Amino acid sequence: MKARVTIMPKNGVLDPQGKAIGHALEGLGFSGVAEVRAGKVIELELAETDPAKAQAAAEDMARRLLANTVIESFRVELA
Incomplete structure (x- = not known):
């Protein structure tokens, strides 16, 4: 299953x-x-x-490694 993680700077950053x-x-x-x-x-x-489970895993990856959640937000989409 494919997951796309989009990471953007938070508003105000x-x-x-x-x-x-x-x-x-x-x-x-x-x-x-x-x-x-x-x-x-x-x-x-x-x-x-x-x-x-794929959504949860991709969100965990984003939260723990892919995005700096202090200054970035992320969105996960499954394909």
């Missing part, structure tokens, strides 16, 4: 990478972009076949 992307887009002539937030996506291939 500075996002210098997002700011740099926003500035670069503006420099390239793209107007109307109010805010850019940059995060990461991690795809996991899990041996677990039970969706509830």
